[in-house]
Amino acid sequence: PCCIWRKVSRVVGALKKEPPQPRTFMRGIQTVTLIPGDGIGPEISTAVMKIFEVAKAPIQWEERNVTAIQGPGGKWMIPPDAKESMDRNKIGLKGPLKTPIAAGHPSMNLLLRKTFDLYANVRPCVSIEGYKTPYTDVNLVTIRENTEGEYSGIEHVIVDGVVQSIKLITEQASQRIAEYAFEYAKNNQRASVTAVHKANIMRMSDGLFLRKCREAAEKHKDVKFNEMYLDTVCLNMVQDPTQFDVLLMPNLYGDILSDLCAGLIGGLGVTPSGNIGANGVAIFESVHGTAPDIAGKDMANPTALLLSAVMMLRHMGLHGHGQKIETACFDVIRDKKVLTKDLGGNSKCSEFTEAICERVRDLV
Amino acid sequence: QVSEAAASAPVCWEERNVTAIKGPGGRWMIPPDAKESMDRSKIGLKGPLKTPIAAGHPSMNLLLRKTFDLYANVRPCISIEGYKTPYTDVNLVTIRENTEGEYSGIEHVIVEGVVQSIKLITEDASRRIAEYAFEYARNNQRSSVTAVHKANIMRMSDGLFLRKCREVAETYKDIKFTEMYLDTVCLNMVQDPTQFDVLVMPNLYGDILSDLCAGLIGGLGVTPSGNIGANGVAIFESVHGTAPDIAGLDLANPTALLLSAVMMLRHMGHHEHATRIQTACFDTIRDKKVLTGDLGGSSKCSEFTADICHRIQDLD
Numbered sequence: 211p212c213c214i215w216r217k218v219s220r221v222v223g224a225l226k227k228e229p230p231q232p233r234t235f236m237r238g239i240q241t242v243t244l245i246p247g248d249g250i251g252p253e254i255s256t257a258v259m260k261i262f263e264v265a266k267a268p269i270q271w272e273e274r275n276v277t278a279i280q281g282p283g284g285k286w287m288i289p290p291d292a293k294e295s296m297d298r299n300k301i302g303l304k305g306p307l308k309t310p311i312a313a314g315h316p317s318m319n320l321l322l323r324k325t326f327d328l329y330a331n332v333r334p335c336v337s338i339e340g341y342k343t344p345y346t347d348v349n350l351v352t353i354r355e356n357t358e359g360e361y362s363g364i365e366h367v368i369v370d371g372v373v374q375s376i377k378l379i380t381e382q383a384s385q386r387i388a389e390y391a392f393e394y395a396k397n398n399q400r401a402s403v404t405a406v407h408k409a410n411i412m413r414m415s416d417g418l419f420l421r422k423c424r425e426a427a428e429k430h431k432d433v434k435f436n437e438m439y440l441d442t443v444c445l446n447m448v449q450d451p452t453q454f455d456v457l458l459m460p461n462l463y464g465d466i467l468s469d470l471c472a473g474l475i476g477g478l479g480v481t482p483s484g485n486i487g488a489n490g491v492a493i494f495e496s497v498h499g500t501a502p503d504i505a506g507k508d509m510a511n512p513t514a515l516l517l518s519a520v521m522m523l524r525h526m527g528l529h530g531h532g533q534k535i536e537t538a539c540f541d542v543i544r545d546k547k548v549l550t551k552d553l554g555g556n557s558k559c560s561e562f563t564e565a566i567c568e569r570v571r572d573l574v
Numbered sequence: 575q576v577s578e579a580a581a582s583a584p585v586c587w588e589e590r591n592v593t594a595i596k597g598p599g600g601r602w603m604i605p606p607d608a609k610e611s612m613d614r615s616k617i618g619l620k621g622p623l624k625t626p627i628a629a630g631h632p633s634m635n636l637l638l639r640k641t642f643d644l645y646a647n648v649r650p651c652i653s654i655e656g657y658k659t660p661y662t663d664v665n666l667v668t669i670r671e672n673t674e675g676e677y678s679g680i681e682h683v684i685v686e687g688v689v690q691s692i693k694l695i696t697e698d699a700s701r702r703i704a705e706y707a708f709e710y711a712r713n714n715q716r717s718s719v720t721a722v723h724k725a726n727i728m729r730m731s732d733g734l735f736l737r738k739c740r741e742v743a744e745t746y747k748d749i750k751f752t753e754m755y756l757d758t759v760c761l762n763m764v765q766d767p768t769q770f771d772v773l774v775m776p777n778l779y780g781d782i783l784s785d786l787c788a789g790l791i792g793g794l795g796v797t798p799s800g801n802i803g804a805n806g807v808a809i810f811e812s813v814h815g816t817a818p819d820i821a822g823l824d825l826a827n828p829t830a831l832l833l834s835a836v837m838m839l840r841h842m843g844h845h846e847h848a849t850r851i852q853t854a855c856f857d858t859i860r861d862k863k864v865l866t867g868d869l870g871g872s873s874k875c876s877e878f879t880a881d882i883c884h885r886i887q888d889l890d
Binding site for chain 1: 760
């Protein structure tokens, strides 16, 4: 039964596999599923929609909510209309979702991940001129395997006072994320991919991961490939982040490094993020919180969601629109005349949004 | 040289080599005279050891760790005035549990193409490292201890670790205790490291964070490190490599080993000597007149050393 299962899954995998290339939409409007989220989610979503309209991006939004519901059999799931929308549109943009405490169901982010097999978490970290951090020239991308590794959730009490946690690494997941990383590098003109690991300590698990990375590297000779221990990456990252380009790693290391790199450019309020799933699904999202204390007060900073939306446009092949919007956003931040509070100013969200819109109009 | 010529630190050195040898029964061990010396003196200072490739035996560092049950790896990271990094005010200490966790070495192939790696967390080891962290905080006038974890994801293992930290915190009410997710620590660390004081965590997180923090202050060439074992044993060491390309050429920077020796003096209660030597070392670096190559200068190791010795004599 084991052999048959493996054969079937390999065939199914081959059938389902789509090369993750950017789509080019020469004509027509593309519908994107928009999940505004909670807290400041709705207002920053409105900001993004406004800017997109001014930029004349060929996008129309289909709003959906995701609140966990219990389906037949008691299994938690996302609302059917949200799933249907995403399956149809393939591309989604999502604001922050509040984390349920004692709600009896898993986090919405986890549900989304499982529903759409969002296997790759991608975070481009580029220094924002005008938003001062100790670093000026960060330009790297973290690509994190997001389905297995240390986050398998499998834990046991061995005896009283001794607990074990299982880290799972599979050939398939490692191969999939490695191939995605090299495709991404090629599609985004990145020169190198670095596999981040601890295979000196975790010889079998990280060793397997590394092997699949090397195999993928062999098939993408136009992209430079190297390997580095996670601790060495961290040691070097804070001394000179410019030495890094695309970083590829298993789940936990990706969790850490993606946040570390977000910190280098100024934090989660300005960092974009994308989740790539099977069957061509891709959900782009801001990774900051819902900020309930400022929700509804026109104080939020829409930069993270906007840059995620730019990432989305690039993924869809709409590079011209993506560039225009990103340039306008960076120009406004560099100018420092109209900044939200978290960026050091005292403007409203709507004023910041309007400033970007004006810039976009000049650029169109 | 520094401790003898200038500081007259009340320390006399007993040199030993550690090269793995096979004992009766074929088991790899450190040489008996090295073990005997350490068991007797309790305190050790160690330079870099070369990693054997295909030598058939485990790394010397691992052997030392197992022989003396070196359960706590301690790295104080303090910004060095004069040695420029993007950060100026780093002053924190990472305390890493060094015996278990993700580095258990237990791995299995489940079926072809599926591998599992076991992370082990025990109540005993967690309690021991937590207690060490709070004792360290108290003995070194540190105001807070932060437990670093991912118990939201690894509920049982990191959950157990966290519970022991909380229990120990209860018995050290004079020290502030907080908890923070590892990813949040990293996110915040690179934006504002001054918010951190003593950080305590399991093995892997400690491996990462201790190197991250070393990077903040300038790298392994200037970072001290100490390993605390059972039975009062403590081995202080530089954590950089052996640098074979400059070995024997009087080009090396002794700062990391020197600061580790300073850490050793403090551990032994010789605070005045420690401060004198540390001040002299930092003054030399701040002055920028006599710096080794890696610090941006062109002086020899011996010149750098002599400069520090002169300053100590002045401080006396």
